[in-house]
Amino acid sequence: MKTPELPPFDHQPKKYTGPSVDEVLRLRKEFLNPGIFLYYKKPIMLVEGKMQYVWDEQGRRYLDALGGIVTVSVGHCHPDVVDVARRQNETLQHSTTIYLHPNIAEYAQKLASKMPGELKVCYFVNSGSEANDLALLMARVYTGNYDVIALRNAYHGGSAATMGLTAHRTWKFNVPHSFGVHHAIAPDPYRGLWGRDDVDAGKKYAADVKDLLDFATSGQVAAFVAESIQGVGGCVVFPDGYLKHVYEHVRGAGGLCIADEVQTGFGRTGTHYWGFETQGVIPDIVTMAKGIGNGCPLGAVVTTPKIAATLGQRTHFNTFGGNPVVCAQGKAVLEAIEREKLQENALKIGNHILAGLERLKEKHNLIGDVRGKGLLLGIELVKDRQSKEPAREECAQVLEACKEMGLLLGKGGLHAQTVRFSPLGQAFLPAAASGNACPTTFGGLASPHGTSAADPCLARPRSAGYLFPHVLRS
Numbered sequence: 001m002k003t004p005e006l007p008p009f010d011h012q013p014k015k016y017t018g019p020s021v022d023e024v025l026r027l028r029k030e031f032l033n034p035g036i037f038l039y040y041k042k043p044i045m046l047v048e049g050k051m052q053y054v055w056d057e058q059g060r061r062y063l064d065a066l067g068g069i070v071t072v073s074v075g076h077c078h079p080d081v082v083d084v085a086r087r088q089n090e091t092l093q094h095s096t097t098i099y100l101h102p103n104i105a106e107y108a109q110k111l112a113s114k115m116p117g118e119l120k121v122c123y124f125v126n127s128g129s130e131a132n133d134l135a136l137l138m139a140r141v142y143t144g145n146y147d148v149i150a151l152r153n154a155y156h157g158g159s160a161a162t163m164g165l166t167a168h169r170t171w172k173f174n175v176p177h178s179f180g181v182h183h184a185i186a187p188d189p190y191r192g193l194w195g196r197d198d199v200d201a202g203k204k205y206a207a208d209v210k211d212l213l214d215f216a217t218s219g220q221v222a223a224f225v226a227e228s229i230q231g232v233g234g235c236v237v238f239p240d241g242y243l244k245h246v247y248e249h250v251r252g253a254g255g256l257c258i259a260d261e262v263q264t265g266f267g268r269t270g271t272h273y274w275g276f277e278t279q280g281v282i283p284d285i286v287t288m289a290k291g292i293g294n295g296c297p298l299g300a301v302v303t304t305p306k307i308a309a310t311l312g313q314r315t316h317f318n319t320f321g322g323n324p325v326v327c328a329q330g331k332a333v334l335e336a337i338e339r340e341k342l343q344e345n346a347l348k349i350g351n352h353i354l355a356g357l358e359r360l361k362e363k364h365n366l367i368g369d370v371r372g373k374g375l376l377l378g379i380e381l382v383k384d385r386q387s388k389e390p391a392r393e394e395c396a397q398v399l400e401a402c403k404e405m406g407l408l409l410g411k412g413g414l415h416a417q418t419v420r421f422s423p424l425g426q427a428f429l430p431a432a433a434s435g436n437a438c439p440t441t442f443g444g445l446a447s448p449h450g451t452s453a454a455d456p457c458l459a460r461p462r463s464a465g466y467l468f469p470h471v472l473r474s
């Protein structure tokens with residue numbers, strides 16, 4: 001198969017003059033945390049990024065369909081985001097909340113304007129783990145209860161408390177960390193007991209939460225916490241109605257409902273700004289990170305004034321939380337999503353890609369399932385469609401081969417069997433809206449016909465078929 005070429009892009013990366021890949025690898029092995037991992041057999045070193053593209057030290061360009069693990073939400077080095085961060089860095093880099101600063105106040109107001117219901121009070125932290133830690137504390141202080149229900153196949157972070165919520169052996173160290181946490185079965189319509197053909201699946205999976213409340217706790221809990229779509233777990237989309245039923249059970253047991261929007265927020269699901277809205281619920285606490293800052297260390301917890309008031313019992317302080325630079329950047333991200341209509345774009349392009357992936361599934365037995373919403377997509381690979389044995393090695397091969405084609409993807413699931421496809425919002429702006437700067441992405445990459453159509457992503461419905469190289473031949 002002829003390797004598809006990336007479409008032209010008007011950006012010349014700077015000449016790289018730093019240490020070689022081998023040298024960086026050596027330094028990393030000697031001086032860095034041995035628990036971190038690399039994706040490819042021959043690691044790539046990324047030294048520059050511009051919107052949907054990244055460059056390695058040799059000047060080779062890649063289309064980034066992972067965005068630093070669902071983090072670069074509006075494009076690498078988005079000019080407006082860079083501009084506000086640069087200006088703030090030159091003016092005042094840090095002050096903390098013991099003094100007034102306009103950025104944190106204006107940003108909180110803007111973020112709150114994106115929230116439904118009474119969710120109006122913002123806390124700023126530095127990461128998703130910190131946001132979930134704080135949400136747990138809030139729920140426990142507010143309710144006076146301790147136990148928490150989370151879901152199997154969840155990822156909520158790597159701090160001591162959030163490792164307890166996370167439910168993948170891969171991320172859990174063999175130390176005491178889950179006291180008071182009970183994991184309900186994952187509402188996974190592909191691998192779970194009830195599939196997409198069962199209209200009551202949401203209710204049935206939710207009954208397991210009720211079971212836990214009745215049999216594993218005192219009947220009173222602090223909270224239920226879930227990602228609105230499980231990201232690290234391989235893009236697992238819950239059946240309709242699941243969260244609605246769960247929230248009823250949990251609120252009946254005195255608990256608060258926490259939505260982890262670290263991957264699903266900010267319009268990525270396309271139909272809604274927040275992932276929980278796709279399930280028709282309003283949580284009591286929402287946690288955010290990753291895409292909120294387009295790559296800077298920013299996380300947030302948003303809750304109601306009533307819940308927030310209970311945390312006023314003690315001083316709550318976070319040195320970098322709400323720093324003037326990250327708040328400027330966070331606000332610029334919200335504005336870019338609005339101005340560039342990235343939510344609408346995620347819906348349009350996401351639906352198009354999903355339809356292409358469905359057609360691929362018809363052709364290749366290796367694909368067990370395709371799923372997702374907007375630009376949060378998963379392609380689960382199995383050795384056998386009957387047994388659903390995870391195809392871990394094949395998934396790694398797909399990633400390797402796509403990298404050779406200039407496309408960076410992610411993987412997820414307990415066995416790393418699911419290709420994760422969560423491209424940058426900006427990357428999929430139709431050509432008509434973005435001019436020559438980002439004329440096409442997967443459509444162009446995937447297309448055997450070049451890139452001349454006004455909106456190639458939309459014009460070539462079969463394009464997704466070219467994303468997967470030889471390994472997918474059935």
Ligand SMILES: Cc1ncc(COP(=O)(O)O)c(C=O)c1O
Pocket residue numbers: 126127128129130132155156157158227231232260261262263289290
């Ligand atoms: C859904 C979800 N929650 C929380 C986290 C933890 O975020 P951080 O790595 O910023 O601590 C992650 C990270 O992958 C995540 O995907």
